[in-house]
Amino acid sequence: MKRKSRLNGKRAVPMPRCSTMEQADTSIDDQMNSMEYFAEEYDMELADALQLVGKSGSIKANLEAAMDEIIARKRSGERIDVVLFYDQSRFGRSGPLHFGALADRLLDEGIEIAETDAFMEDANNATMVRMMKAMIAQQTARGIADNSARGSQQALREGRRSHASKGAYGIDRLYMTEDDEPICIIRLLPDGTRLNLDPETKEVRLRYEPGKMGFKKEKKDKVTLIPGDPEHQAVVIRIFAMRHEQGFAGTRIARVLNDEEIPSPNGKRWTKTVIDAMLRNETYCGVGYANRHSSALYFNQAEGRPEPLPREQGRRIRGIRPESSWYLIAYPKLRDYLPEHLRPAAMAEQAEHRAKIKSGWIKDPARRNGRTTHLLSDILVEPTTGKRLIAKRSRGRIYYGLNKSVDMPAKGSQRRRWLASGPLHRAVLEEIEALICSLPDLRERIIKEIGEQDKQRRGESGEAEQLLANLDKLKARLKSQVRRLGGDDDDIVNDAIDETTRQIRVIEDKLAGMNGGPALTEKDIAAITDGVIKDLSAMLQALAEEGETSLRKVAETLISSAVANLDENEVDFEFAIPAELIEQRNVRLAARNGPAPCRQAYKWRPIPLDAVTVDIPKRCSGDCWEPFEPSGCDDCRRQPKAA
Known part of the structure; x- marks a missing residue:
C-alpha cells in the first residue's frame, strides 16, 4: 500500500x-535495497544512484x-527533487554545522x-532531529577514532603491527603466529605487486596484484620487519x-x-x-618510530597534537607530533x-x-629537506604567476626563486632570477625589532580599529531590514533561474545561478555577523586588545x-603580504596584526548562536602595521650578506626580553 x-x-x-572498500560488497547493496523499498512505499521515482564507496563521512x-555532482546534474536538466540516503551517518559525520551548509546548498x-x-x-x-543526529554521528566518529588509536597503540606494544603500513626499500614484512611461528613473508615490488613468500625457502607462494586484497593476518598474529631482497x-x-x-x-648519489x-x-x-628519505x-638501523606524524581528522582534540599547518585553499596537511608522543619499535x-x-x-x-624536528626547524614531514623552514619560503609570491617562491642554498647563502621543476619560466625570462636573501631578511628583522619597541603605543590603535570594525559589523540603522528585503528578492530570482534550466542557454543560466548564490551568501554572512551579539562595550574592546598585545608579547618573547x-x-604571523617582483628585483612587504589574534580573543562573537547553523561568525580584518619595499x-655585494644586528635604542632594543 x-x-x-x-x-x-x-x-x-x-x-x-x-x-x-571492504564494506562495499555488502553495505552498498543493503542501503540500496532499503532505499528501493522506501521509494516504492512512498511512490517515488529513483534516478541513477551516486555511490560514495571508500569515502569517509568525516572528510x-x-x-x-x-x-557538487548532484547540483551539476540538476543544472544540466535532469529532474532531481530529493537526495535519498539510508540514515544520518550515511550523509556524513562532519557535524551539524557542515550538515546544515550542505542541506542549505541543496x-x-x-x-x-x-x-x-x-x-x-x-x-x-x-530539520531539528537531523541536526541532533548529525551531532551524534560526529561524536560517534570521534569515539571510533579514539578507540582505533588506543587499539593501534596496544597492537604496537604487543608486536601485532609495525610502525609503518609497508616496509622500506630492501625490507620485507614477516608475519608470525602468537607463538612466534613464521607464517609468511610479504615483499612489495616497485609496481605495487606484493609477493607471498615461504619464510624458509623464500619461494613465491602467491602474487597479489596492485589494488587487490592481499594477505590478511589474524587478530593475534604478529608482524616484524626483516631484510628483504x-x-x-x-x-x-x-x-x-x-x-x-x-x-x-643526495643529488650525486x-x-x-x-x-x-x-x-x-x-x-x-x-x-x-628519495635518497634523503632513505x-x-x-628502520635501516633496526628501530622505527610510530605516532610521529598525524593526519587524523580530530588531532586538534588529541593530546600531544601537532601544530596544524595550512595548505593552499585552507586544507590541512599532516603534522609532526611532539617527540614525547612517539612510540619506539625495535626490529x-x-x-x-x-x-x-x-x-x-647513519645513526648520528x-x-x-x-633534533631538528624537536626544535621546530622541520614541521612538514612531506618536505623533508626543510625548504619551508627558511624565513620567507612559501611566503614570497610572484605576482604574474601567483606562485610562491622557494629557497635554495648555494655556497652557504640562501636565495629565493620560483621552483624551476614545476613553474619553469621561458628561457630568458626575468622570472628565472633568484633573489638574494640578505636584504630581505634584514628588512623583516628590522620591522620585527620596531614592533618590539612600539608594542605599548599600539594599544590605542588596536582599540580604535576593533571599535570601528564592530560598528561596521552591526551596520547602520535600517540596514538589516534592507538586507532582508534584498535577500527575499535574490531567493525569488534564484527560484526563477532554476526553473529556466533545461533549455539551450543552460550555460548562461548556470552562470547567473552561481552569481545569485554568491550574492545570497554575502548577505547571509553579513546578517549572521549583525546577529552575532550586541555591540562590544569599551571594557570588552579593552580586554580583547590586552589579549592581542599579550599574545604578541609572548610570541616576541x-x-x-x-x-x-x-x-x-x-x-608567518606578522607578514600579511610579500610580493616579489622578479623583473624589477624588488619585494613589497606588508605587515599586519592577523585577524586570528582578534578572533580567538573575542569570546562573545565566537560563542554566539547564529540564525543559520551553516554560517560562520563575523570575520575580523587584519590591523595593518607598516609597508616596506x-x-x-x-649583483649583491658582500654587504648584503652581513648578519643583521639591532641598531639599539635607549629603552628596549638592547633588552628584547623586557619587551
Whole structure:
C-alpha cells in the first residue's frame, strides 16, 4: 500500500556511502535495497544512484564533492527533487554545522533530503532531529577514532603491527603466529605487486596484484620487519656508504644510481628526495618510530597534537607530533642490516634530523629537506604567476626563486632570477625589532580599529531590514533561474545561478555577523586588545629566547603580504596584526548562536602595521650578506626580553 506523503511523485537520487572498500560488497547493496523499498512505499521515482564507496563521512571534501555532482546534474536538466540516503551517518559525520551548509546548498537548488530509517513528514521537526543526529554521528566518529588509536597503540606494544603500513626499500614484512611461528613473508615490488613468500625457502607462494586484497593476518598474529631482497639491500648499503664514506650529497648519489640504470623504489629514476628519505629512515638501523606524524581528522582534540599547518585553499596537511608522543619499535632482525662501520654515522645523521624536528626547524614531514623552514619560503609570491617562491642554498647563502621543476619560466625570462636573501631578511628583522619597541603605543590603535570594525559589523540603522528585503528578492530570482534550466542557454543560466548564490551568501554572512551579539562595550574592546598585545608579547618573547627557531613563526604571523617582483628585483612587504589574534580573543562573537547553523561568525580584518619595499641590487655585494644586528635604542632594543 502506497503511503500518502509530500514525497509522492518526486524523483530522488539515492546516495549510499561506505567508508572503506571492504564494506562495499555488502553495505552498498543493503542501503540500496532499503532505499528501493522506501521509494516504492512512498511512490517515488529513483534516478541513477551516486555511490560514495571508500569515502569517509568525516572528510568534508567528500560530501561537498557529492553535492557538487548532484547540483551539476540538476543544472544540466535532469529532474532531481530529493537526495535519498539510508540514515544520518550515511550523509556524513562532519557535524551539524557542515550538515546544515550542505542541506542549505541543496535547498537553494530546490532539492530536499530524506532518510529511509526515520523519515518525518513535518519538515521543521525533521530539520531539528537531523541536526541532533548529525551531532551524534560526529561524536560517534570521534569515539571510533579514539578507540582505533588506543587499539593501534596496544597492537604496537604487543608486536601485532609495525610502525609503518609497508616496509622500506630492501625490507620485507614477516608475519608470525602468537607463538612466534613464521607464517609468511610479504615483499612489495616497485609496481605495487606484493609477493607471498615461504619464510624458509623464500619461494613465491602467491602474487597479489596492485589494488587487490592481499594477505590478511589474524587478530593475534604478529608482524616484524626483516631484510628483504639481497640486491635491494646491497643498493641500500651502497647509498649509505656513498654518503658516509665518500661524502656524496643526495643529488650525486641519485645521479650515480641513475647512470647505472638501477630502478628506484617506485621503479622510476632516483631523486634527491628519495635518497634523503632513505638516509634518515631509522628502520635501516633496526628501530622505527610510530605516532610521529598525524593526519587524523580530530588531532586538534588529541593530546600531544601537532601544530596544524595550512595548505593552499585552507586544507590541512599532516603534522609532526611532539617527540614525547612517539612510540619506539625495535626490529632485532634489522640490527645488523647495515655494516658495523656505517651504523654510527647513519645513526648520528638520523639523530640530528630528529633534533631538528624537536626544535621546530622541520614541521612538514612531506618536505623533508626543510625548504619551508627558511624565513620567507612559501611566503614570497610572484605576482604574474601567483606562485610562491622557494629557497635554495648555494655556497652557504640562501636565495629565493620560483621552483624551476614545476613553474619553469621561458628561457630568458626575468622570472628565472633568484633573489638574494640578505636584504630581505634584514628588512623583516628590522620591522620585527620596531614592533618590539612600539608594542605599548599600539594599544590605542588596536582599540580604535576593533571599535570601528564592530560598528561596521552591526551596520547602520535600517540596514538589516534592507538586507532582508534584498535577500527575499535574490531567493525569488534564484527560484526563477532554476526553473529556466533545461533549455539551450543552460550555460548562461548556470552562470547567473552561481552569481545569485554568491550574492545570497554575502548577505547571509553579513546578517549572521549583525546577529552575532550586541555591540562590544569599551571594557570588552579593552580586554580583547590586552589579549592581542599579550599574545604578541609572548610570541616576541619566545623569539628573544629561542632565536632562529621561532623567527619563522613570527614572520608567518606578522607578514600579511610579500610580493616579489622578479623583473624589477624588488619585494613589497606588508605587515599586519592577523585577524586570528582578534578572533580567538573575542569570546562573545565566537560563542554566539547564529540564525543559520551553516554560517560562520563575523570575520575580523587584519590591523595593518607598516609597508616596506626592498630593492635588491642585481649583483649583491658582500654587504648584503652581513648578519643583521639591532641598531639599539635607549629603552628596549638592547633588552628584547623586557619587551
